Amino acid sequence: MNLQHEPDVAFGVHPNLGVAAAVADDRPSLEEGLRKYHFRYSQDLDIYLLPDDTPHNTAVRTVARATRDFQDAGFSVAADPRIMLPPPIPTADGVPAREPVPGQSLTALTSQLHGLRRSADIAEILEQILDQHQGAVGDLEEFIDTAAAWCERLDTPNGRELSLRLRTIAHHVAFLGDQLVDARLDLAVMPEVTPEDAPPLAEMPLPKRHDFLPAAHTARARAAVSSSPHCPADVSPAARASAQPQATAPSSRRTR
Structure with a gap:
């Protein structure tokens, strides 16, 4: 250079x-x-x-x-x-490798929305997200499918179960892509243009997301006590002792 x-x-x-x-x-x-x-x-x-x-x-x-x-x-x-430029994704023998292309940032596309005024412009942004070769939806589906294959390769009951769950999630992502395609088609034919006196997009309140904290907390807690190939479960002697049934008769006193 x-x-x-x-x-x-x-x-x-x-x-x-x-x-x-x-x-x-x-x-x-x-x-x-x-x-x-x-x-x-x-x-x-x-x-x-x-x-x-x-x-x-x-x-x-x-x-x-x-x-x-x-x-x-x-x-x-x-x-x-x-x-x-990302590295190519490994493929099996005889399967053509997907050509690596620079990834598109969803953050950049979201920022781009703030400067658009026509419905057709929003449709073009969605088209980039749905692009078969470098769209975010397809990339996410492929990532989840690959993660599912990784879990299945463990050849354990937990691995196979998690693989099925991940493949189900991948199907949900594919369904999301279908719904976004319908939304893009609707946007493409809408003649609407943002009024000149419309407030800035940054000042518009966004819909509140559902609170998934309890489910996420449960999943993290379950993962924390489960074993993995790299971190096998090893319960401490004190914990094992506390888990053993008591030989003495149970007390009628309530405990917290």
Whole structure:
């Protein structure tokens, strides 16, 4: 990358080693800033590298946060846009791999809604979410299906049960996609335009979401006491003792 003005820090992608960073000079503040985000210097390559097992999303967030910190400190930063390109999803032999494309941020699309005035414009946003190749709905369904396959691979009763639950959730996501398609078609044919004197979208009250806290709390509590391949259940001796039936006759006194 040849720039007229060399940046203080440049982020890029090494073909074999993942996300990398280079600095214009050996100022300690630059190296300290990179080490804060777990970049380590490679003397052979004269660049800084993230650990080779860093997940893609983690690497993207790391570059974004490091860039913001460097810019706030007055340094100039350049970043290769290919950092945003996700790795391909592994596939079985004979199955064509899906070409990786830069993901679309739902946050960015939600922000975009605030500047739109026509119903047809909203329909175009929904079309991006429903896109077969890079839409959020399809990606979510594929993620849940893959998580279900992971659980099924455990080959345990709990794993198979959770796999079925996840596949049911994936069906719900697919149903949600069908409902969004209907909504997009309705928006596409609506001639309505937002009135000029309409209040800003940010000032409109959003519908209250249902409170799922009790169910979520129950699920977390169940997960906390269940075993997993990486964290087998191991009840302490004191807990096992308290769980044993008492040999003495039960007392008639109420206990809390």
